[in-house]
Structures are given as structure tokens and as C-alpha cells.
Amino acid sequence: MRNRWLRLSQEKPVEYGSIERELHIDATPEVVYEVVSSPEHLREWWPDDAELDPVPGAVGTITFGDPASPEAKVEQLTVVEADPPRRFAFLWVTDQGEAATPGNSLLVTIDLVASGDGTLLRFKETGFRERGWEAAVLEKAYTDHVNGWNHFLPRLVAYAQKLVARP
Numbered sequence: 001m002r003n004r005w006l007r008l009s010q011e012k013p014v015e016y017g018s019i020e021r022e023l024h025i026d027a028t029p030e031v032v033y034e035v036v037s038s039p040e041h042l043r044e045w046w047p048d049d050a051e052l053d054p055v056p057g058a059v060g061t062i063t064f065g066d067p068a069s070p071e072a073k074v075e076q077l078t079v080v081e082a083d084p085p086r087r088f089a090f091l092w093v094t095d096q097g098e099a100a101t102p103g104n105s106l107l108v109t110i111d112l113v114a115s116g117d118g119t120l121l122r123f124k125e126t127g128f129r130e131r132g133w134e135a136a137v138l139e140k141a142y143t144d145h146v147n148g149w150n151h152f153l154p155r156l157v158a159y160a161q162k163l164v165a166r167p
Contacts, residue, residue, distance in 0.1 A: 015129075016128050016129060016138050016139060016142040017126065017128060017129055018124055018125060018126040018128070019123075019124070019125040019142075019145055019146055019149055020122075020123065020124045020125075021121075021122075021123040021149065021153055022120060022121070022122050022123070023120070023121045023123070023153060023156075023157055024115060024118055024119070024120055024121075025118050025119045025120075025121055025156075025157050025160045025161060026117065026118045026160075026161045026164065027118060027119060027160040027161055027163065027164045028085070028114070028118070028119060028164075029085035029086065029112040029113070029114050029119045030084070030085045031119075031160055031163060031164055032085070032112050032119045032121060032160050033084045033085035033086075033088060033112055035156060035159060035160045035163070036088050036110050036112075036121075036156065037052075037054035037082065037084070037088045038054060039051060039052050039060075041159070041163075042062065044159050045152060045155040045156045045158075045159040046062065046152050046155070046156070047062035047063055047064050047075075048063055048064055048065055048066065048067065048072075049061075049062065049063040049067045050062045050063070052077055052079070053079075054079060054082050054088065055079060055082050056079055056080065056081060056082050057078075057079065058078070058079045059076060059077070059078050059079075059100075060076070060077050060079075061074050061075065061076055061077065062074070062075050062077060062092075063075075075092050075093060076092065076094055076100065077090045077091070077092045078090060078091045078092070078094075078099075078100035078105070080107065081109075085112055086111065086112055086113075087109065087110065087111050087112070088109075088110045089107065089108060089109040089110065090107075090108055091105035091106065091107055091108075091127075092105060092106055092108065093105055093106040093127075093131075093141075102127065102130065103130055103131075104131065105127060105131075106125055106126065106127040106128065106131075106145075107125065107126050107127050108123070108124070108125045109122075109123075109124045109125075109126075110122070110123055111124075121156075121157075123149070123153060125145060125149065128141060128142050128145075
């Protein structure tokens with residue numbers, strides 16, 4: 001029984017603080033930057049629709065589901081940084097009707113670093129604890145985002161690589 005207790009006590013608890021991923025993409029930082037910041041490319045790997053001017057301070061939207069449907073989920077995005085081809089960052093998941101701030105939104109930062117013939121993409125989403133959600137809401141939101149990014153980030157990689165593979 002003692003060994004079981006030791007093994008359990010050494011497990012690191014989930015802190016729901018940030019989601020971080022590193023991905024290698026066989027495309028230049030310039031191509032990857034366009035894929036993560038331009039609405040026409042975003043629509044190919046992440047939301048079903050995107051309306052966004054990728055410049056600091058711009059406010060746009062992304063839509064999951066049919067934009068004409070009342071069941072569609074619309075999220076506001078506020079661009080925080082746009083430094084092609086190195087960094088794109090935005091705030092999102094803001095309560096309806098509120099202007100996005102670091103205390104009421106989640107911050108997604110995408111850093112791009114040239115790596116050989118491709119790009120190392122460093123993804124980070126923060127702000128979960130800062131939202132002030134109760135524990136169950138925090139855990140659900142964090143888990144939903146982990147699952148979402150685990151689904152969408154591989155699509156980003158495949159889409160960017162498909163762009164450069166076209167004849």
C-alpha cells in the first residue's frame with residue numbers, strides 16, 4: 001500500500017494555468033504566419049468562419065458552426081500583437097458585450113521561429129485562472145480548450161504543409 005501512496009503523491013496536479021504546445025511545420029515562418037493570422041487561412045483549419053483584420057487593436061470574430069444558424073458559436077477576437085512573421089497574439093473568450101482585457105479574456109500567443117527548412121511554432125494560451133471562474137467552470141473550460149487545441153493544431157500543421165506542397 002505504501003508504494004501506491006508514493007506513486008499517487010508524486011503525480012503533478014493540473015493547475016489550469018496555461019496550455020502550451022510546440023509544433024514543427026514544414027513551411028517558412030512567412031507562410032505559417034499567414035495561416036495563423038489571415039481569415040481565409042484560419043477558416044481552413046480552425047473556425048468555420050472568420051472576420052478579422054490582423055493588426056494590433058483590431059476586433060474581429062470567429063464562428064464555429066454555420067454562421068447563418070442560431071446555434072453557431074461566435075467568439076470575439078482582439079488582436080494584441082501582429083509582428084510578421086514572428087508573433088501573432090489575440091485575446092478571446094470574453095463575456096458578451098465586454099471589451100477584451102487580460103483579466104476578462106484568454107490570451108493566445110503564437111511565436112514562430114525558423115527551424116531548418118521549416119518553422120517551430122510555439123503556442124500558448126493563458127488567462128484561465130485570471131477569469132475568476134469557480135473551480136468546476138475553470139476545469140471544464142480548460143479541458144475543453146485542451147481538447148480543442150489538440151484537435152485544431154494538427155490541422156494547422158497539415159494545412160500549412162499542404163499550402164507549400166502545391167505544384
